[in-house]
Amino acid sequence: MNGGLLVAGTTSDAGKSVLTAGICRWLHRQGVKVAPFKAQNMSNNSAVVVDSAGRGGEIGRAQAMQAAACGVAADVRFNPVLLKPGSDRSSQVVLLGEAVDTVTAGNYRALRPRLAEAVFDTLAGLRDEYQVVVCEGAGSPAEINLREGDFVNMGLARRAGLPAIVVGDIDRGGVFAALFGTVALLEPADQALVAGFVVNKFRGDPGLLAPGLEMIRAATGRPVLGVLPWQLDLWLDAEDSLAYGRVLGRPASPRGREWLRVAVVRLPRVSNATDAEALATEPGVRVRLTIEPAELADADLVVLPGSKSTVDDLAWLRETGLADAVLAHAASGRPVLGICGGFQMLGALVHDEVESRRGTVPGLGLLPVEVTFGARKTLAQSAGVAFGSVPVRGYEIHHGYVSRADPGLAPFIRYVDGRGEGAVAGNVFGTHWHGAFESDEFRRRFLAEAARLAGRSGFAVAPDTVFAAARERTLDLLGDLVEEHLDTGALWRLIESGTPRLPSISAVLA
Numbered sequence: 378m379n380g381g382l383l384v385a386g387t388t389s390d391a392g393k394s395v396l397t398a399g400i401c402r403w404l405h406r407q408g409v410k411v412a413p414f415k416a417q418n419m420s421n422n423s424a425v426v427v428d429s430a431g432r433g434g435e436i437g438r439a440q441a442m443q444a445a446a447c448g449v450a451a452d453v454r455f456n457p458v459l460l461k462p463g464s465d466r467s468s469q470v471v472l473l474g475e476a477v478d479t480v481t482a483g484n485y486r487a488l489r490p491r492l493a494e495a496v497f498d499t500l501a502g503l504r505d506e507y508q509v510v511v512c513e514g515a516g517s518p519a520e521i522n523l524r525e526g527d528f529v530n531m532g533l534a535r536r537a538g539l540p541a542i543v544v545g546d547i548d549r550g551g552v553f554a555a556l557f558g559t560v561a562l563l564e565p566a567d568q569a570l571v572a573g574f575v576v577n578k579f580r581g582d583p584g585l586l587a588p589g590l591e592m593i594r595a596a597t598g599r600p601v602l603g604v605l606p607w608q609l610d611l612w613l614d615a616e617d618s619l620a621y622g623r624v625l626g627r628p629a630s631p632r633g634r635e636w637l638r639v640a641v642v643r644l645p646r647v648s649n650a651t652d653a654e655a656l657a658t659e660p661g662v663r664v665r666l667t668i669e670p671a672e673l674a675d676a677d678l679v680v681l682p683g684s685k686s687t688v689d690d691l692a693w694l695r696e697t698g699l700a701d702a703v704l705a706h707a708a709s710g711r712p713v714l715g716i717c718g719g720f721q722m723l724g725a726l727v728h729d730e731v732e733s734r735r736g737t738v739p740g741l742g743l744l745p746v747e748v749t750f751g752a753r754k755t756l757a758q759s760a761g762v763a764f765g766s767v768p769v770r771g772y773e774i775h776h777g778y779v780s781r782a783d784p785g786l787a788p789f790i791r792y793v794d795g796r797g798e799g800a801v802a803g804n805v806f807g808t809h810w811h812g813a814f815e816s817d818e819f820r821r822r823f824l825a826e827a828a829r830l831a832g833r834s835g836f837a838v839a840p841d842t843v844f845a846a847a848r849e850r851t852l853d854l855l856g857d858l859v860e861e862h863l864d865t866g867a868l869w870r871l872i873e874s875g876t877p878r879l880p881s882i883s884a885v886l887a
Contacts, residue, residue, distance in 0.1 A: 379504060380872035383534045383541040385514035385571075387555035391546045392577035394439040395611055395855055397513040402446040402856030403865065404509055412507040413443030416496040416529045417458040417515055419468065421648040421685045425756050425772035426451045426474060433756030434474015435459055435774060438651060442613075443513075446852045457499045458492050463646065463686050463732065473499070476754055486526070493528035497536055504537075509872055512539060519562040531567040540572045540876040542602060548578040553589050557882075560597055565881045572876045573602040575863065580607045598880040603863030613654055613851045624665050625654060631661025633837030637828050639664045640676035642699060644690040644718075648683035649774070652716050655814035656680075658847050659824060660839045670702035677831035679706045681719025683811060687748075687777065688733035691722045691740065700741060707743050712804045712827040720799060720807030721748040721777045731776050743805045749780035759810060761792040764826075769819040771810030804830045815844045 384400070386393040397413060404411040418437035426434050426441070436456035444451040453474030460468040463479070470478045470488065472495060480488055503510050516523075518530035518541075526532070534541050543559050545552040556574050563571070574593065579586065583604050590601045612626050631637075641653045643666040650666065657664040665672060673679050681703070684690040694700040707713045715723040724740040724747055731750040740748070757773045769790055779800075788797025789808045799808030806823075814820045821838045828836040859865065 380509045381504060381512065381537060381539045382509070382868070382872050383512045383514055383530070383539040383570075385518045385530055385541050385543045385559075387517055387519070387543060387545040387552070387559050388549070389516050391517075392544045392575075392605070393513050394443070396544050396575060396577070396605070396859075397511050398439075398443045398446040398852065399855035399859040400511050400868065401443050402852050403859040404511070405446065405448045406856055406860075410508045411447045412449060412452075412503050412510050413440055413447060413455050413513065414500055414503060414510050415440050415456045415513040415515065416500070416533050417460065417492070418456050419460040419462065419515065421461050421646060421683075422651055423459060423461065423471075423649065423774060424451060425758055425774060426453050427758050428453070432474075433758070435471050435476075435756060436474065438649070439513075442848075442852075443511075445848065446855065454499045454503055457496050461648075461685055464689070469685075474756075489526050489528075493526070493532075496528050496533070500533070500537055512537075514541075517559060518543075518567065519559040521562055524564075531563060531570065534570045535566065538875060539570065540871040541570050542573050542575055542871070543571060544575040544577050546577050548580070548607065552576055553593050556593055557596055560599070561882050568881050569879060570876050571599060572871050572879065573600045573867065575602055576604045578607045579604050597882055600864075600867070602867050603859075605858055605862050608854070608858065610854060611851065613651075613658075613848055624663060625657035626664070628657060628663050629660035631836060632839050633661065634835030635661070635833045637662045637678065637824065637831070637833055637836045638676045639678045639680060640673050641666045641680040641682055642673070642694070642703075642719075643668050644682065644684050645693055646684050646686040646690055648685045648718060649716075649811045650682045652682055652811055652814060653680060655812075655820055655844050656824070658844055659820070659842050661836060662824065668697065668699070670698045673699065673702040673706055676706070676711075677833055678712050678714065678827045679703055681713070681715040681722055683716055683774075684718030684722075686733060687718040687721045688727060688729050688735050688738055690718065691727070691738065694722070694741075703741060704743070707805055710804055710830060711832075712806065712830040713743060714823075714827075715744075715805075715807040717773075717775055717809050717811060718777075720744075720809060721775075723805060723807050724748050724779075727777070728780065729777075744800045744802050744807055745783040745786055746779050746800055746807075747781040748777045750776045751778060752776070755809075759792065759798075761790045761798065763790045763819055764822045767816075767818050767822050769810075769813050769816040771808075771813035771816075773809050774811065775809050777809075817843055820844070 422438040424441035434453040440456040459471035789799030
């Protein structure tokens with residue numbers, strides 16, 4: 378068996394990532410050796426992959442989640458091109474795990490042929506190694522202004538001979554128009570590879586959709602392969618859809634008398650905001666992403682997450698009044714946590730001739746450290762201890778490093794070799810490690826300390842929350858949704874035999 382499939386979408390955030398993961402988990406359950414693939418991802422949520430030689434590389438966090446759904450270790454080949462936006466006009470280009478350039482929309486075109494060939498070669502290699510490769514598109518294949526030179530959506534499907542299914546989000550409204558329009562705007566050779574549709578996030582009685590499903594089949598000659606219901610529990614490992622003011626997950630009732638309220642600042646260039654998801658798995662911990670200073674005033678714990686543009690996001694904190702809110706929160710004795718870029722913001726000075734190239738700028742001054750940005754990016758999976766002897770694991774993705782610190786400053790974490798990492802000064806904590814709060818005992822100890830500092834004596838940490846198990850439950854739920862709500866027989870036929878002969882439809886463009 379040497380099959381493949383492209384999961385395309387009518388829009389960004391239509392459900393491509395979760396459907397790809399669900400199909401991967403379903404195939405894995407059938408004993409199929411399967412791998413995920415996203416030719417090009419644009420996201421600041423990334424994961425670190427370490428190869429057999431110990432070299433670290435970056436891929437989109439969604440592809441690391443999809444690899445877990447396949448039961449395989451994450452590999453830089455699963456996301457050969459990762460674009461990490463640093464501003465509205467520029468992105469860092471990561472090719473096969475390694476940062477190779479920073480581009481704008483204009484000079485990206487010159488780099489695109491090199492990226493395309495790397496993508497095609499990588500996919501061919503994976504298809505030789507795995508029985509099935511499930512590919513995820515990006516955005517929508519109907520972005521006709523981007524079709525020339527495309528190697529992510531139908532350009533990839535054409536090159537590799539992949540059948541494609543198109544998923545649409547009915548919760549946004551207009552899903553039938555979006556499904557029809559997506560196919561109609563494609564040129565005939567691209568249309569020939571689109572084999573069917575999936576409707577995502579439906580609430581209510583699926584029988585009510587039956588007339589529309591039949592009409593879209595008649596209008597396009599392509600079936601709807603299934604209708605996936607709205608599912609509240611699919612929030613772990615979100616890619617880029619964390620909304621302002623959103624409460625993460627569905628927090629269980631507290632084990633003690635009180636809740637612990639956590640406010641995570643939603644920075645404009647937030648990076649790996651998924652770090653907060655581990656906190657949100659704990660009963661009695663309410664985690665909200667916010668851009669409102671008033672919500673920081675009401676919180677017990679304030680978190681500054683990672684940032685792809687530390688200096689620019691630090692300036693934004695000051696412009697919006699959030700910096701003053703963070704300082705007031707710290708002055709009250711309540712805890713503040715900075716992760717990666719957020720940790721760098723908490724220091725006294727930031728010296729940056731690499732990312733923003735603004736030279737030396739003042740930090741928030743809550744930790745007696747200075748951070749300097751180096752040209753070389755640190756990419757590592759790390760292990761150590763905290764709170765004396767509590768084991769903790771995480772991963773590092775940063776250009777900035779602590780270049781000066783007060784001699785008596787306590788580290789937050791110690792590497793296994795004894796070196797200190799991060800900093801603790803009273804009620805202010807900072808670390809460069811992402812993913813550290815997925816370590817269960819470390820997370821519990823930190824939350825207990827945060828509750829103490831916040832005066833929440835009635836908050837009790839649950840002793841039995843296992844983050845890895847919560848992630849596995851999510852992946853199993855995705856596999857269940859595919860098995861229960863999609864025509865898996867039709868999926869098998871597409872994967873094994875490709876797209877059947879299908880009619881073309883036309884759209885009149887003025």
